[in-house]
Amino acid sequence: MAKREKITGLIKAALGPGFALMTLLAIAGYAVVGPTGVLAWGEYQAKLETRGIELARLEAERDALGNRVRLLDPRGADPDLISELMRKKLNVVHPDEIIVPLK
Structure with a gap:
């Protein structure tokens, strides 16, 4: 009986530190x-570049659209852009005009 109580006591004593060790290993593995771990760093670098x-x-x-908005300002619109639009x-085309599409 004393041997069984000794084994039970050892198991109870090792249960707390064993659980703490398993928890720390799980956190380290994660x-x-x-x-978001160390091995995902390369993927983050690739995403950052793209x-x-x-x-x-x-x-x-955005800059091109901002320039276009500035040219279409009602207080002083660009006549060439207004004509183009x-x-x-x-x-609307005059009979003597030739339209050359640019692609």
């Missing part, structure tokens, strides 16, 4: 292999 390229493209598009949208 830090290395998890979705998003940087996309950001540059969107900023250039009017001809394109309303299909």
Whole structure:
């Protein structure tokens, strides 16, 4: 009986530290292999590069649209742009004009 109580006591004594060790190993494994872990770093770098390229493209598009808005300001619109838009949208062409489409 004393031997059985000794084994039970050892199991009870090892249960707390064993659970703590398993918890720490799980946290360490998640830090290395998890979705935001060390192994996901390369994927984040690739996403950062592609998003940087996309950001540059969107900023250039935003700047072009901002310039177009500035040219269409009602207080002082650019006559060439107004004429171009009017001809394109309303299909207004003089009989002596030749239209050369640029693609």
